[in-house]
Amino acid sequence: MTQSVGIIGHGLTGITAAIMLARAGYQVDLIGRKPEFSGGLQLAPNGLAALQSLGLYDDVMKKAVRLESICITALGDGRTLADISHHDKRVYLGMGRADLYQLLARHLSQQKNIRTLASPAIHLARSGEAMEIFLEDGRSVHADEIIGADGANGLCRSFVAGAQLSRKEAPYFAMRSEISADILPRLFCRPQTRLMLGEGCHFVSYPIAAQKKINCVFCASAEALHPEWADSILAGHPLLKYLYDANPHWAKLPLYHDTPIASWRRMGVTLIGDAAHMMPPHLAQGAGQGFEDIAYLGAQLAIKDLSAGLRSMAIDRAARLAPVSGKAGVTGRVMRLSGLPGQLRDSLLGLAGTQLVENWLEDIWQGNN
Ligand SMILES: Cc1cc2nc3c(=O)[nH]c(=O)nc-3n(C[C@H](O)[C@H](O)[C@H](O)COP(=O)(O)OP(=O)(O)OC[C@H]3O[C@@H](n4cnc5c(N)ncnc54)[C@H](O)[C@@H]3O)c2cc1C
Numbered sequence: 001m002t003q004s005v006g007i008i009g010h011g012l013t014g015i016t017a018a019i020m021l022a023r024a025g026y027q028v029d030l031i032g033r034k035p036e037f038s039g040g041l042q043l044a045p046n047g048l049a050a051l052q053s054l055g056l057y058d059d060v061m062k063k064a065v066r067l068e069s070i071c072i073t074a075l076g077d078g079r080t081l082a083d084i085s086h087h088d089k090r091v092y093l094g095m096g097r098a099d100l101y102q103l104l105a106r107h108l109s110q111q112k113n114i115r116t117l118a119s120p121a122i123h124l125a126r127s128g129e130a131m132e133i134f135l136e137d138g139r140s141v142h143a144d145e146i147i148g149a150d151g152a153n154g155l156c157r158s159f160v161a162g163a164q165l166s167r168k169e170a171p172y173f174a175m176r177s178e179i180s181a182d183i184l185p186r187l188f189c190r191p192q193t194r195l196m197l198g199e200g201c202h203f204v205s206y207p208i209a210a211q212k213k214i215n216c217v218f219c220a221s222a223e224a225l226h227p228e229w230a231d232s233i234l235a236g237h238p239l240l241k242y243l244y245d246a247n248p249h250w251a252k253l254p255l256y257h258d259t260p261i262a263s264w265r266r267m268g269v270t271l272i273g274d275a276a277h278m279m280p281p282h283l284a285q286g287a288g289q290g291f292e293d294i295a296y297l298g299a300q301l302a303i304k305d306l307s308a309g310l311r312s313m314a315i316d317r318a319a320r321l322a323p324v325s326g327k328a329g330v331t332g333r334v335m336r337l338s339g340l341p342g343q344l345r346d347s348l349l350g351l352a353g354t355q356l357v358e359n360w361l362e363d364i365w366q367g368n369n
Pocket of ligand 1: 011012013031033042120149153155253273
């Protein structure tokens with residue numbers, strides 16, 4: 001008999017897992033409301049290798065902007081600290097989240113064995129040999145296994161690890177916006193990641209949507225991001241004032257640094273994506289790691305049954321994620337340095353930044369090999 005999987009969470013991880021599992025022959029229920037997607041994502045070589053093994057790479061390439069380098073400058077005086085160029089063999093992309101979701105939704109619609117249920121899950125329970133998922137709209141769904149792709153504050157994470165990040169105050173936030181490229185200086189439209197390091201804050205931008213839009217993210221402490229933050233930080237800056245003049249909507253996103261959870265599986269529930277490994281976005285790895293979870297699970301299911309494949313994925317990927325998450329946290333701390341430590345950071349980057357960044361990211365970009 002065909003085995004069934006209930007996937008909770010209709011974000012980028014949930015929908016991608018649904019496509020992989022349906023193609024592998026499982027009956028899939030994808031549970032949760034489709035979120036509104038805005039802003040962009042960078043996709044590094046490891047995430048792209050995972051998307052390639054899931055048969056999604058070619059479509060992603062058609063919609064993404066290939067970024068040629070990561071240019072790190074000082075936010076204060078604009079001097080270049082490091083320029084990490086992506087050589088011919090290293091593909092590194094910028095892509096709109098809405099574009100990525102749209103192409104995933106097209107692949108989803110091609111699978112007959114996926115049912116989408118646009119209602120949040122409110123409770124999980126054992127039901128004989130299977131699991132039962134209770135939905136907010138009163139229905140319930142039985143599944144042999146549940147995959148929790150419902151993010152850092154979801155039901156599944158609580159079920160497996162008892163941990164909910166929303167109970168913690170976020171010390172740092174990202175302000176994210178997408179701005180039309182027409183109204184920004186050409187510098188922002190270059191096919192590169194621009195990282196500007198400031199005093200306890202930093203700014204990242206890169207083009208998305210065929211270079212018609214620029215994804216802009218400003219990260220700083222909760223105190224610095226008071227209601228007039230844009231007047232005090234953006235308005236007087238020679239480059240960032242163009243963002244200020246554009247007056248876009250800024251989405252305020254909390255940045256947590258989570259201690260990685262050791263176990264991603266309990267009873268019939270297995271976590272993937274942010275539900276398993278919420279990390280700050282400073283290495284641009286969150287979604288890419290979710291795609292790695294799914295590709296790794298796909299490879300396990302080619303040689304193991306469903307429960308054994310999920311168990312292996314949960315153990316092996318948790319071991320792989322702990323150092324990645326640690327590095328994301330350290331990177332955030334370095335990006336937030338100020339005063340003398342910040343000046344030392346900038347000097348070091350000026351002397352050997354390219355090599356330092358390449359070495360720091362090498363094992364992460366290599367992926368789950
Ligand atoms: C500022 C910022 C920049 C980033 N940049 C990058 C980048 O450049 N590259 C990169 O790879 N990653 C990046 N990330 C990380 C990336 O956005 C996340 O890792 C990724 O979106 C996680 O996807 P997910 O589907 O696992 O979780 P989520 O996006 O959190 O999706 C979970 C879904 O589950 C739903 N849900 C919750 N509870 C329930 C329930 N009870 N029932 C049903 N559904 C439920 C939610 O509504 C949501 O739709 C960035 C993150 C931030 C904040």
